[in-house]
Amino acid sequence: MATPIDPTATAFLLAENRNMPMHVGGLQLFEKPEGADRDYTRQMFESMLDVDEVAPLFLKHPHRSVRTGAQLVWKPDDQFDIEHHVRHSALPQPGRVRELLELCGRLHSTRLAWERPLWEAHLIEGLRDGRVAMYTKTHHALVDGVSAMRLLASVLSTDPDERDMPPPWGHQPRRRRTRNDDRAADGGGLSELPLTALRTALGITAEAAGMPSALVKTLRKGLKNETSALSLYAPRTIFNQDITGSRRFAADDWPIERLRAIGKATGTTINDVVLAMCSGAMRTYLGELDALPDKPLVAMVPVGLNAKQSQAASAEGGNAVGAVMVQMATDLADPARRLGAIHKSMKDGKDALSSMTPVQIVAMSAIGQVPAILTPVLKMQGIVRPPYNLIISNVPGPRSTHYWNGAKLLGTYPLSIPINGMALNITCSSYDGNMAFGLTGCRRTVPHLQRLLTHLDDEVAALEKAAGVA
Missing domain, CATH: 3.30.559.30 (Nonribosomal peptide synthetase, condensation domain)
Structure with a gap:
């Protein structure tokens, strides 16, 4: 089912051209768990592919046609191919940070195709000190820097022994709401609906008056x-x-x-x-x-x-x-x-x-x-x-050390536009x-x-x- 794209996201999509890709990115460096097998990176990659359900944010792509009145809408990808979005790469020797940054710069140069969901993740091995890197990029129409950081934090843990953690694109069930949560979400309950509506109307009026x-x-x-x-x-x-x-x-x-x-x-x-x-x-x-x-x-x-x-x-x-x-x-x-x-x-x-x-x-x-x-x-x-x-x-x-399925996150470095x-x-x-x-x-x-x-x-x-x- 298609959904409208908000004006800010639409602006990011329409501003894009070959010389100006409009995606944000991130580079994360991980340390393998103690005693990890030689093929640990391959196992890490396969676990990123093996998700029960992909989060809706990572399934939608922009679309417009006569049926949408030439307006941009988000449309689910009916032929979603996770192996297109999640990829396994290796650095050339000698596997220095220099080679890693050069690869990230090259990956960051290419546009994301509109006919697919607007994101990619590259798990990168070959660093000579044994660390594992992950480069991700996501269109700015989907996330800003704060959202991207929250997405990463949402799948990390402070417990090095925790396992079965999904990648950022894996669907994570929402925390079950309590009765009080539902009341808060509803503005205090149905009995307070007229008051909530009045406050909203007053707020809109105040915004216009103050502009x-x-x-x-x-x-x-x-x-x-x-x-x-x-x-x-x-x-x-x-x-x-x-x-x-x-x-x-x-x-x-x-x-x-x-x-x-x-x-x-x-x-x-x-x-x-x-x-x-x-x-x-x-x-x-x-x-x-x-x-x-x-x-x-x-x-x-x-x-x-x-x-x-x-x-x-x-x-x-x-x-x-x-x-x-x-x-x-x-x-x-x-x-x-x-x-x-x-x-x-x-x-x-x-x-x-x-x-x-x-x-x-x-x-x-x-x-x-x-x-x-x-x-x-x-x-x-x-x-x-x-x-x-x-x-x-x-x-x-995050202010403290975090892990993803036992791999210690050593650093996270943003790439922008x-x-x-x-x-x-x-x-x-x-x-x-x-x-x-x-x-x-x-x-x-x-x-x-x-x-x-x-x-x-x-x-x-x-x-x-x-x-x-x-």
Whole structure:
């Protein structure tokens, strides 16, 4: 049975082209259980194929025809072939992380075909240290970064001895509701239905009434070059041009405790420190290429909506994000001053969003994205200012060590979406005391991407020294 596709998912589907695949990905590294057989990876792969039932999210694909009025709908795949979606690969010798990242970049470059469900998983062996890797990609029309992380977490366990755990695409029965759960889901019971309906009506009215003031506030802050969902002063950089479909991927992680110590000593947040790391790394990287602009770079930083206010981003998929345009202070040479400027910019952006409802946040964030969409469509790259220079996001993950059927999850690294005019995407993901950075860039437009990892490491040390915690 076909179901409508929501406007956000439709936008991700229609924006896609050969040079701009619109899927997000993830790389997980696993350690085999003690005493594992030599063919453990083959057994792991076969268990991923052997699922009793595939979750509905992983069975649907986009479809449109005369019968749908040319509108996009989700349609179940009547000829679903799990062996097409779950694949077994091996690295060439010498099986270094370098070969693994190169393979992930290549796999991330190809589009997902609409005639099949929009996801793939590749179990990868051949790492010379014996670890097993899994690369997955899922179309952004199905999940955002938060949903993807929740999907992964939903099939992991803190118990290394637990077995019979399904892969993320395996159907997982919902927890049985209690009577109180049912009452809560029904808005307190049928007797309270009129009151619930009244509250909903009042809420819709309030959203509409508040939208003009939210728009005025967003436009005013944008014109004043203050942080909001709209930026009008981002400089031109090498990232802000048309891209190719080829991708390069680089990844590494750092102990969260190091970042927390910097934040504690400077009165900033871990997210501020992450942004400062990226700022310093970008300053060095662009400086080496003689391409550092005089004015500070602007980063689009997605922010997840409050889970109590929106359940769109969940283990069942969906998208629920707003955006803040953060001034990255790349014009400042001193790491401490950069961190302070980023902290202020991020705080201003959060303050601007705090007075808005989730619907207003989404609407204002969409307005901020209009220049990013229209500029390449109108072929005005290099003529007008870019709306922002790069995308930096931070997705929280499990805080403790997790396992999948006894295999210890050592790290998880996100791959995201470069777009025309935004050739570099930096996504971070926390797991088990580490902050993992995944850098996804256009292979042609962003040269020597792996150098950014060295610059990020140097910047952590520079921030520690500036904060007095080295």
